[in-house]
Amino acid sequence: MTTTPTHSGLERLLTIAELSDYLGIPVATLYDWRVDGVGPQAVKLGRxxxxxxxxxxxxxxxxLHG
Structure with a gap:
């Protein structure tokens, strides 16, 4: 995965559905990982x-290296 700048020059932010699709991991697992502090860092924007x-x-x- 490479960082894809948007037209504004800002880094692209993936939705949980996009990340789920990319990783092949269920959305529910990503939510669990967030609660447990073991998944990728996320930003909360409103809800x-x-x-x-x-x-x-x-x-x-x-x-991969840890």
Whole structure:
């Protein structure tokens, strides 16, 4: 996964559904991981969770090399 800048130059934020699809992990598992503090770092915007691509990439690299 590479960081994809948007037209505004900001980093793309993935929805939980997009992250679920990308990782092949159920949405419910991602919610559980968030509660347990073991998943990728997310940003809460109002009631919505968003996952910065760089945080997902860092989390994956830690899983690969940790």
């Amino acid at each position: 919505a969770l968003r996952y910065p691509e760089s945080c997902v990439r860092t989390w994956l690299e830690e899983k």
